[in-house]
Amino acid sequence: MTETSGGTGATATVRDAGATGHAAVRATDVTRRHGSGENEVLALDRVSISVDAGRFTMIMGPSGSGKSTLMHVLAGLDSPDEGRVFLGRREITGMSDKALTRLRRTRTGFVFQSFNLIPTLSVRQNIGLPAQLAGEKLDADWVRTVTGRLGIAALLDRKPHELSGGQQQRVAVARALVTRPAVVFADEPTGNLDSASGAEVMRLLAAAVREFGQTVIMVTHDPGLAAYADRVIMLADGRPAADLAAPTPEAVADTLLRLNPGSSDETLPFVEQEALAR
Numbered sequence: 001m002t003e004t005s006g007g008t009g010a011t012a013t014v015r016d017a018g019a020t021g022h023a024a025v026r027a028t029d030v031t032r033r034h035g036s037g038e039n040e041v042l043a044l045d046r047v048s049i050s051v052d053a054g055r056f057t058m059i060m061g062p063s064g065s066g067k068s069t070l071m072h073v074l075a076g077l078d079s080p081d082e083g084r085v086f087l088g089r090r091e092i093t094g095m096s097d098k099a100l101t102r103l104r105r106t107r108t109g110f111v112f113q114s115f116n117l118i119p120t121l122s123v124r125q126n127i128g129l130p131a132q133l134a135g136e137k138l139d140a141d142w143v144r145t146v147t148g149r150l151g152i153a154a155l156l157d158r159k160p161h162e163l164s165g166g167q168q169q170r171v172a173v174a175r176a177l178v179t180r181p182a183v184v185f186a187d188e189p190t191g192n193l194d195s196a197s198g199a200e201v202m203r204l205l206a207a208a209v210r211e212f213g214q215t216v217i218m219v220t221h222d223p224g225l226a227a228y229a230d231r232v233i234m235l236a237d238g239r240p241a242a243d244l245a246a247p248t249p250e251a252v253a254d255t256l257l258r259l260n261p262g263s264s265d266e267t268l269p270f271v272e273q274e275a276l277a278r
């Protein structure tokens, strides 16, 4: 991993995202269709949303409501058919692939359900990879702060297969944070973890928001995780259907049931006791 010391320092917040109140990501009138002809699906139907910097925002909704499509469009991994997307003040719609790839590597971080670590690289190398690919140097003090806070400082020379699932996901969170991205996108980050490891990863993502001023946008099915969020945007049929501030698991579960009345308790994810107790 390439690092420099004496940069902006370990106490610095993330780039452009330390202050709350301004939009970290914005979408206006975004439409996205998948497939064609009679198989065409309107995954996003003129969606306009704005996500504040320095907040933990979750995207929820029934299966097929457009959550993944929205996250991919906001993160610049997919392009809308119509509408505009802004990352901070920069419009990403219409950007060249090259410019978009560079922007993604430096301005966004990703945490996936399946960790997505490179098996042949050490933890240290995995954490440094996005910066290395972007030709950027990491701030050594900041890397020490992040790896210490995530409890992986002693694991830096291990390979991913020498770690538990929870440890691997903490490495993925570190990889997402060390470039000080404007936004971290997390797609079902606890989906492959047992509930204790999942709760630990959620606490660390929430700490990244509260302690580092990070902006996190997360897709999840699990209403029990809502208590970690400042806001839940609920989608139904490709449109925002509810917007909950300071959400509780009960309010989210009620809203999901209202939007998806056919679902039974069996199809609703397990509500974690710990999140309920918070």
Ligand SMILES: Nc1ncnc2c1ncn2[C@@H]1O[C@H](COP(=O)(O)OP(=O)(O)OP(=O)(O)O)[C@@H](O)[C@H]1O
Binding pocket: 034, 035, 041, 042, 043, 061, 062, 063, 064, 065, 066, 067, 068, 069, 070
């Ligand atoms: N590549 C694709 N080709 C065709 N249809 C697609 C494609 N990707 C998604 N869709 C459809 O678009 C709609 C929205 O899908 P999306 O994956 O965004 O929903 P989701 O809310 O994330 O679903 P889930 O909770 O089941 O993961 C669904 O009807 C889905 O079947």
